Amino acid sequence: MSTIQSSCAYCGVGCGVSVSSTQADWVDVDVSSLTLTGDKHHPANHGHLCAKGERLLDSLAQPNVLRYPVLRSGKPIQWDQASSLIAEKFAQTIAQYGANSVALYLSGQLLTEDYYVANKFAKGYLKTANVDTNSRLCMSSAVSSMQRAFGEDVVPGCYDDIEHAEVIVLIGANTAWTHPVLFKRILASRNANNTKLVVIDPVATATAKQADLHLAIAPGADLALFYGLLGYLADNERVNHEYITTHTDGFDAVVSHAKQLSTDLIGLAKQVGLTEQVLRQFYQLFVQHKTVLTASCQGVNQSVIGTDTTNAIINCHLALGHIGQAGCGFFSLTGQPNAMGGREVGGLATQLACHMGFSEPERELLADFWLVDTVADKKGLAAVDMFDALADGKIKAIWIMGTNPVVSLPNSNKVAKALADCPFVVVSEITPDSDTAKFADILLPAQGWSEKCGTVTNSERTISRQRGFITPKGQSKADWWAISQVAQKMGFQGFEFDSSASVFREFAALSASVKLAFPNKIFDLSGLTHLTQQQYDDLIPTQWPIASAEHIGQQGLRIFSDGGFATPTGKAQFILPAKPVTQETPNVAKHVSVLLNSGRSRDQWHTMTRTGHIASLRASIPEPVIQLHPDKLTNFSIADGDLVTICSATDEGATPFALARVVADQGIPLDMALMSMHWSKQFSLGKGVNQYLDSRVDPVSQQPGYKCQYVVLKPVLMALQGVVFGLHDPAAQGLCWQVAQTLANGVCHHIGFTNNEDGFAYQATAHSLTWSANVHGQRLHVQCNMEKGMVSAIKVLSHSRVNLAVEPMNAFIGKPIDNVFIKQLHQQINAGNSPLICACTGVTDAQIADEINAQFDQQVFNDGKQHLQFNKALDATQSSLGCGRQCGSCNSEVKQCAQTHWQNALSYIELEYPNATEEDVA
Missing domain, CATH: 3.40.50.740 (Rossmann fold)
Structure with a gap:
C-alpha cells in the first residue's frame, strides 16, 4: 500500500490527510481502492479530522462533474x-x-x-x-485590523498557544462546529491544564454549552465589551506600562475614551446585555491570569463594526504586552483552507x-x-x-x-x-x-x-x-x-x-525581493526560492517567515515577540474605534419582526457544492431550518415544525423567498432567528438566506455585515407535505416546498403543496397502490407506484410534517409489493424517525436513549437510587456507541440528548414510585 500526504479541503485549520491506495501505482487509481485518515505527523491536527474531513473521499462522487469547456x-x-x-x-x-x-x-x-x-x-x-x-x-475585517495595529496582515501566534493559555476566549466563533479539530485541542488543554474556556456569543451554541463561562451578549455589543475591558484593565493597574511606552503608540488617547465606559460597569453591563456580576467575572479573568488568548471568527468579522471590534480586542492584548508571547494575544480563526x-x-x-x-x-x-x-x-x-x-x-x-x-x-x-x-x-x-x-x-x-x-x-x-x-x-x-x-x-x-512548482518559485522570489526592499515586512519565503521540483514535491509543512532553506519544517513560530512591528515607526498602534454602537433599530414593529442571524450547520460546507451530496453529512439537517426561541413563536402565529417565508422588515414590497422549517430552540435569544447560510437553489426551491440580507459593509474592511438584520416571518399553510422516495418529477406542478436529500442509495425529496389539488398529490394510476393510515394521531396518505411489478416510488403525505427514517424507507424501492411488503412498510412508517446526533458514527437519538436507559437501570440495580451518576452513564454510553469520541463536534449535542433521557428516567421513577426504596426500584 502506498500513501500520499495532502491537506484537507475545508476550513483554515489546515489539517493534514493521508491518502492510501491498495493499487501498485497512482495512475488512473480506482477511488474504491483508497482510504483516507488524518496525518499523524501534521502539526495542525496530529491525525485528527472532523466529520467533513473524514468523508473527503465521499465528496469525489459528484452527481454531475464538469469535464470539458x-x-x-x-x-x-x-x-x-x-x-x-x-x-x-x-x-x-x-x-x-x-x-x-x-x-x-x-x-x-x-x-x-x-x-x-x-x-x-x-x-x-x-x-x-x-x-x-x-x-x-x-476574513477581511481581521486583515484590516491587523494591518492597522501591526502594520501587516500577520497572525502573531500559533496553535501551540492553546496549551500555554490559562484562559481561552472564543468570540463570535462556534468553534465546536466550524473548527472541530482545534476545539478538541482546546478541550484537551482544559482537561490537562485546567484552562478556563470563555465563549462570547448571543446564541447558546454547541461551543457555548461547553464553556466555563458563556457571555450571551446583545448583538453588536462586542465592541463596547472590549472597549470597556481596556478601561477596566487600566483602572485595575493591570496594563504593562513599560511595554506600552517602548513598543506602542496611541495608548493615552484610546484608554481615556475606554475609561468612560469602565467607570460605569452597571451601565456598561446593561448596554452589552449582561449582568454586572458576569461582566465583572469576565474582566477579572484578564486581571487574574497572565496568559489569555482571544480568538475570533465570523461573528466578529461579519459586522459593520468588525474591524473596530477586532482592534478593540487587539488593544487589550497590546496593553497587557501579550502580542507574540506564549499562550497570549489575539488569534484569527480562518474560514477557508x-x-x-x-x-x-x-x-x-x-x-x-x-x-x-x-x-x-x-x-x-x-x-x-x-x-x-x-x-x-x-x-x-x-x-x-x-x-x-x-x-x-x-x-x-x-x-x-x-x-x-x-x-x-x-x-x-x-x-x-x-x-x-x-x-x-x-x-x-x-x-x-x-x-x-x-x-x-x-x-x-x-x-x-x-x-x-x-x-x-x-x-x-x-x-x-x-x-x-x-x-x-x-x-x-x-x-x-x-x-x-x-x-x-x-x-x-x-x-x-510548466508546473505549479515553477509558479511557486517565482512567488517565493518575489517575496525575497520585497523583503530586501522593505526589510520591516514580516512575510518572507526567500528560503524557498530555489526549490527543485523534487524538493517542492517533498515539501513538509512549514511556518513562515522562511528566510532560509534551513527553516523548512519549522513550527511554533510567534511573531512580534521582540516588540518590533511592521509599522513605519516599528511600534504597534492602538486604534481608537468609532463610538461603541448597538444594533440599529429600523422603523419596524418589534412584535412581528426578528433579527435574522446567519450561521453554519455542523456537517455542511459553504454552499454545499462539496458536501450537499454526501448522505451521511445531509442526515443531521436534511432541510433548511430557521431556529427561534419557543416564546417567540406565538408572535408569528407559528409552531415548531411549521414552514415559514422570510420577508424584509424594511422593504415591504420585497417578495419573500421560499420556505424554511421552524425549529424551536431555547438557546436562541428571544428577538433573534438563526438560519444556516449553506442552502441554495441547487438543493431546494429556496435560494438561501442571503437574498434578504442587505449589502451594508464595514467601512474599513468592506466586509459585509451579515449578522442580525430585521426580517418578518410569515407562516405558510400547507395543504399537504411529506416525502417522496424513488422516481420523482422535480418539476411537478404546484410544489412550493421541495428539498432533495442524497441517501446512501438514491435520493428522496421533501415536498409540499399549498393546494390539495396541486400536482400529483392524489393522482393514482393503474400501477399505483394507495391507502390512508393513522399514525400516532396523524393522518397519512401513502402511495406506492410500480413498474414491472416492483416498487418505483413511495410517497407519504400529510397536512403536517411527516417524520420518517429516510434510509430504511428508501430500502423498499425496487421490492415487489406483497403482503410482507405492506406489513413491513406499515411498521417502518409507524416507527417514525429518530434524529441523527453523531455524523461520524451514525448514532441517533434513539440509540443514545436506549444506552442511557440501560446505564440508568444498571446503576439503580448495582448502586442504588441515591448513587446515580450521570457522568458515569454518559461516559459509558459514548464508549459503547462511539458518539462524540471521533471529531468531537457533536459533544454538546450528545450530552444534551443524554441528559434529556437521563432526566426522563429519573422523572419516571419519581412519578411511578414516589416512595420507593432502593430495593423496590431495583
Whole structure:
C-alpha cells in the first residue's frame, strides 16, 4: 500500500490527510481502492479530522462533474477555443471600456499558485485591481485590523498557544462546529491544564454549552465589551506600562475614551446585555491570569463594526504586552483552507502581492519584477462594490473561480440579475450544478481537490502541500494553467509556467525581493526560492517567515515577540474605534419582526457544492431550518415544525423567498432567528438566506455585515407535505416546498403543496397502490407506484410534517409489493424517525436513549437510587456507541440528548414510585 500526504479541503485549520491506495501505482487509481485518515505527523491536527474531513473521499462522487469547456448554449468546445474566446472578449472589453471594466472574483478554495497567477494577470498585465476573493466575506475585517495595529496582515501566534493559555476566549466563533479539530485541542488543554474556556456569543451554541463561562451578549455589543475591558484593565493597574511606552503608540488617547465606559460597569453591563456580576467575572479573568488568548471568527468579522471590534480586542492584548508571547494575544480563526495564502499573493482588491500596498515604491518594485511598464495604480473594487458595478453595467466581463457568489453574497437576488445582464461571464468550476455556473457564457472545468497540486497556508501561517492523487478526468485543468493560457493568447509574456512548482518559485522570489526592499515586512519565503521540483514535491509543512532553506519544517513560530512591528515607526498602534454602537433599530414593529442571524450547520460546507451530496453529512439537517426561541413563536402565529417565508422588515414590497422549517430552540435569544447560510437553489426551491440580507459593509474592511438584520416571518399553510422516495418529477406542478436529500442509495425529496389539488398529490394510476393510515394521531396518505411489478416510488403525505427514517424507507424501492411488503412498510412508517446526533458514527437519538436507559437501570440495580451518576452513564454510553469520541463536534449535542433521557428516567421513577426504596426500584 502506498500513501500520499495532502491537506484537507475545508476550513483554515489546515489539517493534514493521508491518502492510501491498495493499487501498485497512482495512475488512473480506482477511488474504491483508497482510504483516507488524518496525518499523524501534521502539526495542525496530529491525525485528527472532523466529520467533513473524514468523508473527503465521499465528496469525489459528484452527481454531475464538469469535464470539458462548455458554452452557455451547452455546446462543448476545446480549451484552445475557450481560451482564445476569453482572451478576445477581455481584450475587446478593455479596448472599448478601459481596464476597470473587467474583474476577477476568486476563492479561498484556490491554491496559492492559482491565486498568484490570477493577480499577476489582472494587476500586472490587465492593469486592473478589480480582483477580489470570497475571503472578503469572512476574513477581511481581521486583515484590516491587523494591518492597522501591526502594520501587516500577520497572525502573531500559533496553535501551540492553546496549551500555554490559562484562559481561552472564543468570540463570535462556534468553534465546536466550524473548527472541530482545534476545539478538541482546546478541550484537551482544559482537561490537562485546567484552562478556563470563555465563549462570547448571543446564541447558546454547541461551543457555548461547553464553556466555563458563556457571555450571551446583545448583538453588536462586542465592541463596547472590549472597549470597556481596556478601561477596566487600566483602572485595575493591570496594563504593562513599560511595554506600552517602548513598543506602542496611541495608548493615552484610546484608554481615556475606554475609561468612560469602565467607570460605569452597571451601565456598561446593561448596554452589552449582561449582568454586572458576569461582566465583572469576565474582566477579572484578564486581571487574574497572565496568559489569555482571544480568538475570533465570523461573528466578529461579519459586522459593520468588525474591524473596530477586532482592534478593540487587539488593544487589550497590546496593553497587557501579550502580542507574540506564549499562550497570549489575539488569534484569527480562518474560514477557508487557503484564505491566508490568497492574502499573501494579493488576492484582495485592496492589496498587492507579498503584503504590499499601492504606494509608488511598492508598485515600481512589482512592475520591475513582473517586467511590465506599470501595474494597477490604485485599489480595486471589493466584492460587494464589484457586483454593484456589475449590476450598474460598469464591469462588462468577469471571471469567477471556485466560488458561488449567487448564494454567498448579500442581496443575492441582485447578484444573480447582475450576472444575467453581464455581457460576458466566465466561471471555473468542478460542477455545472452550482447556482453561479448557470450564468456562465463559458464554463471551464477546474481540477478538484483530489486532482490539483500546489500549496495552501492555514490560520497559523503554516504552508502545506496539497498533492493530487486522482488523474484529472476529461479536460479539467489547474486554474493557474487556464489563466496562463488566456494571458498568452492576449500576447502577454511571463506566463510560460510548466508546473505549479515553477509558479511557486517565482512567488517565493518575489517575496525575497520585497523583503530586501522593505526589510520591516514580516512575510518572507526567500528560503524557498530555489526549490527543485523534487524538493517542492517533498515539501513538509512549514511556518513562515522562511528566510532560509534551513527553516523548512519549522513550527511554533510567534511573531512580534521582540516588540518590533511592521509599522513605519516599528511600534504597534492602538486604534481608537468609532463610538461603541448597538444594533440599529429600523422603523419596524418589534412584535412581528426578528433579527435574522446567519450561521453554519455542523456537517455542511459553504454552499454545499462539496458536501450537499454526501448522505451521511445531509442526515443531521436534511432541510433548511430557521431556529427561534419557543416564546417567540406565538408572535408569528407559528409552531415548531411549521414552514415559514422570510420577508424584509424594511422593504415591504420585497417578495419573500421560499420556505424554511421552524425549529424551536431555547438557546436562541428571544428577538433573534438563526438560519444556516449553506442552502441554495441547487438543493431546494429556496435560494438561501442571503437574498434578504442587505449589502451594508464595514467601512474599513468592506466586509459585509451579515449578522442580525430585521426580517418578518410569515407562516405558510400547507395543504399537504411529506416525502417522496424513488422516481420523482422535480418539476411537478404546484410544489412550493421541495428539498432533495442524497441517501446512501438514491435520493428522496421533501415536498409540499399549498393546494390539495396541486400536482400529483392524489393522482393514482393503474400501477399505483394507495391507502390512508393513522399514525400516532396523524393522518397519512401513502402511495406506492410500480413498474414491472416492483416498487418505483413511495410517497407519504400529510397536512403536517411527516417524520420518517429516510434510509430504511428508501430500502423498499425496487421490492415487489406483497403482503410482507405492506406489513413491513406499515411498521417502518409507524416507527417514525429518530434524529441523527453523531455524523461520524451514525448514532441517533434513539440509540443514545436506549444506552442511557440501560446505564440508568444498571446503576439503580448495582448502586442504588441515591448513587446515580450521570457522568458515569454518559461516559459509558459514548464508549459503547462511539458518539462524540471521533471529531468531537457533536459533544454538546450528545450530552444534551443524554441528559434529556437521563432526566426522563429519573422523572419516571419519581412519578411511578414516589416512595420507593432502593430495593423496590431495583
